[in-house]
Amino acid sequence: MPLAARRSERRTRLVEAAFELFGTQGEAGVSVRAVCRAGNLHARYFYESFADTDQLLGAVYDKVAAELAERLPAALDSAGDDLAERTRAGIHTVLDFSSADPRRGRVLFTEARANPVLAARRQATQTALMDAVLQETRIRPAADPRLARVGAAMFTGAMVELAQQWLAGGLGDDLDAVVGHAAALLPTPPTV
Structure with a gap:
């Protein structure tokens, strides 16, 4: 899989994880750690796509x-x-x-x-x-x-x-x- 496709897939996973957390727990449930855990990704991949929550x-x-x-x-x-x-x-x-x-x-x-x-x-x-x-x-x-x-x-x-x-x-x-x-x-x- 090309690098751009892998990055896009990781970004999508982060957005989906944040949607679930935000949608069920509100803003308080969304942290870099929680999103990465829910998306099964390392924190470095968070910062590859987003500057902050x-x-x-x-x-x-x-x-x-x-x-x-x-x-x-x-x-x-x-x-x-x-x-x-x-x-x-x-x-x-x-x-x-x-x-x-x-x-x-x-x-x-x-x-x-x-x-x-x-x-x-x-x-x-x-x-x-x-x-x-x-x-x-x-x-x-x-x-x-x-x-x-x-x-x-x-x-x-x-x-x-x-x-x-x-x-x-x-x-x-x-x-x-x-x-x-x-x-x-x-x-x-x-x-x-």
Whole structure:
């Protein structure tokens, strides 16, 4: 196996080990020693890929966020062109993805608030979501751009809080009911 492939395989093992530790124990469970032990690797291989555990946690966040981002387009496409149905599909996909494997929800929504590296990534993800919401609603060029951004910001912030409440069990266990209530509370944005 070429050196680059071996390095890539070791990096993947470290990210997977950190995902498991972070997803089950939180940030406190992620140390160089614990990750290397879980990945069955020597510490020198950790430093071959990462400067510190924050950089590793950033890679874990990026991996989980990319997995969610891969699922969203198919969910939106299956909903057709109706904006309300697309919104429901998006909400359902985020909540289902985050709760189907609780480690994902912990990485994306709960633990990401405290760690500065993850908080920065979470903020970047929220900004990307806000931009996607603006694109999805197809706001007319003549519409007040500030109004559009305010609406997108409110939706994005509400979505994060909804996910946190869903993951904490505060909304019950009926995903379809939660999605239905959330979608019913959303205003209909102006569209082209």
